[in-house]
Amino acid sequence: MNIVDDLYASYCSAIQALQPEPGQQLVVALGGGADSQSVLDLTLRYREQHPELNYLAIHLDHFFHPDSPQWAEFLRDYCASQDMPAIVESLPVDLLNRHSKEAQGRSARYRRLAELTDDNAIILLGQHLSDQAETFLLQLKRGSGPKGLAAMAAQAPFTGQRRLCRPLLGHNKEQIIRYASTREVPWIEDDTNLDTSIDRNFLRHDVVPLLRQRWPQFEQVVARSAKLCAEQQELLDSLLQNDLKQRACGHCFQLTQWQSLSLPHRSALLRAWLQQCGASMPSQSVMQNLLQQTTAAEDANIQVRWGQQQLRRYQNELYLLPLFADLKEYYQHWDGESELQLPDNLGSIVADPQQGDELAISEGTQLSLRLLQPGDKFRGQGREQSRSLSRSLGKVGVKPWERQRWPVLVVAGQIAWTPQLGVNADYQPESPLRYLHPVWLKDSGASK
Numbered sequence: 001m002n003i004v005d006d007l008y009a010s011y012c013s014a015i016q017a018l019q020p021e022p023g024q025q026l027v028v029a030l031g032g033g034a035d036s037q038s039v040l041d042l043t044l045r046y047r048e049q050h051p052e053l054n055y056l057a058i059h060l061d062h063f064f065h066p067d068s069p070q071w072a073e074f075l076r077d078y079c080a081s082q083d084m085p086a087i088v089e090s091l092p093v094d095l096l097n098r099h100s101k102e103a104q105g106r107s108a109r110y111r112r113l114a115e116l117t118d119d120n121a122i123i124l125l126g127q128h129l130s131d132q133a134e135t136f137l138l139q140l141k142r143g144s145g146p147k148g149l150a151a152m153a154a155q156a157p158f159t160g161q162r163r164l165c166r167p168l169l170g171h172n173k174e175q176i177i178r179y180a181s182t183r184e185v186p187w188i189e190d191d192t193n194l195d196t197s198i199d200r201n202f203l204r205h206d207v208v209p210l211l212r213q214r215w216p217q218f219e220q221v222v223a224r225s226a227k228l229c230a231e232q233q234e235l236l237d238s239l240l241q242n243d244l245k246q247r248a249c250g251h252c253f254q255l256t257q258w259q260s261l262s263l264p265h266r267s268a269l270l271r272a273w274l275q276q277c278g279a280s281m282p283s284q285s286v287m288q289n290l291l292q293q294t295t296a297a298e299d300a301n302i303q304v305r306w307g308q309q310q311l312r313r314y315q316n317e318l319y320l321l322p323l324f325a326d327l328k329e330y331y332q333h334w335d336g337e338s339e340l341q342l343p344d345n346l347g348s349i350v351a352d353p354q355q356g357d358e359l360a361i362s363e364g365t366q367l368s369l370r371l372l373q374p375g376d377k378f379r380g381q382g383r384e385q386s387r388s389l390s391r392s393l394g395k396v397g398v399k400p401w402e403r404q405r406w407p408v409l410v411v412a413g414q415i416a417w418t419p420q421l422g423v424n425a426d427y428q429p430e431s432p433l434r435y436l437h438p439v440w441l442k443d444s445g446a447s448k
């Protein structure tokens with residue numbers, strides 16, 4: 001089969017595998033290079049036979065190259081000449097030092113692609129066999145396991161019901177160039193792709209050609225390894241599903257019978273849970289630390305942090321939480337009536353005569369809110385003696401990290417009220433004149 005028919009046959013089977021329904025969006029993510037321009041050309045051919053779908057091309061200009069505005073213009077005109085509906089938009093990226101420019105462009109692009117497309121759109125990307133081999137080698141260089149080495153999937157779920165589809169994944173760069181040249185498809189040559197200080201370009205220009213010289217099938221063979229890794233990962237994920245269902249409940253994870261599992265089993269379960277929660281993956285060393293801590297005694301005070309999240313343990317459960325702000329100094333006056341917004345997603349304090357505890361105050365006294373401090377004492381109603389407020393909260397099941405962020409209402413310098421425990425029996429207002437009814441409205445997620 002010649003390359004023009006061969007590529008089209010692969011394209012058609014990739015799309016058919018997704019069984020698009022009439023009216024469904026087929027979106028070409030257009031970079032402007034030979035790869036995505038070929039995908040666009042294949043899509044135009046497919047449209048002739050399948051007018052029942054909705055077609056769209058999207059190009060997002062990150063201004064990474066001085067010529068990029070001209071490229072955007074060229075792509076807009078080219079799509080118009082082919083009668084292809086197109087969105088060509090600027091998407092500048094605020095570059096952070098931690099990640100490569102390309103990676104940051106990609107994640108900004110994916111976010112915007114999700115916003116610009118229907119919830120069940122099929123988004124077509126131009127990545128091919130040579131990209132796959134490079135991705136595999138990049139993952140190898142990072143020391144990844146099967147999940148990373150699985151590289152790119154021919155089709156993968158994306159946000160909502162959307163799917164990502166890479167119809168060129170079975171063909172290498174030369175074949176795509178041959179296709180584009182034969183079909184007289186114009187494309188943009190980005191000279192930054194020649195910069196071998198970028199890891200991917202180094203592999204593309206200096207490493208893979210050498211490997212192919214010796215082993216002409218190198219890219220195909222690497223793609224097979226990637227596929228095997230993907231299959232292993234899929235199998236592992238399905239084997240873990242049952243156990244995960246029993247252990248995981250949202251952002252909480254049961255450690256019951258934890259010691260009876262092997263170390264790799266524990267590690268795979270924790271990773272699967274974190275992924276299910278949408279958390280960023282911890283590094284190998286953070287993972288090791290976490291595994292060590294989860295096998296410590298049940299009352300061990302586990303606290304493992306990475307990125308913007310932390311894991312804490314309470315009894316036999318692990319909790320995935322955001323990092324908390326330091327609120328030791330937090331102090332806020334309250335008029336006793338209007339809603340008082342607490343910081344760091346802690347919700348608010350309101351007055352609610354239907355639900356609030358009845359707290360007597362004298363006219364003109366100062367009310368203020370702060371968070372629990374070490375040494376705070378509290379005497380429950382009917383109790384003979386005051387005791388540590390933190391311990392009293394612990395007795396009613398408030399978790400240690402919640403206690404550190406627990407609101408306390410102070411009236412004329414005395415702890416008068418705190419959620420869950422109510423009015424402090426040691427608090428004695430002079431000539432009480434009115435009643436407050438404080439209630440804590442927690443934000444969801446504030447004290448999971």
Ligand SMILES: Nc1ncnc2c1ncn2[C@@H]1O[C@H](COP(=O)(O)OP(=O)(O)OP(=O)(O)O)[C@@H](O)[C@H]1O
Nearest residue numbers: 029030031032033034035036058059060125126127
């Ligand atoms: N600026 C962009 N706007 C929209 N989609 C893009 C853009 N850049 C790349 N893409 C899509 O993401 C895929 C992978 O990105 P990558 O950076 O590897 O592209 P590339 O190989 O440089 O671009 P091309 O496929 O256009 O040759 C591309 O094949 C294309 O489908």
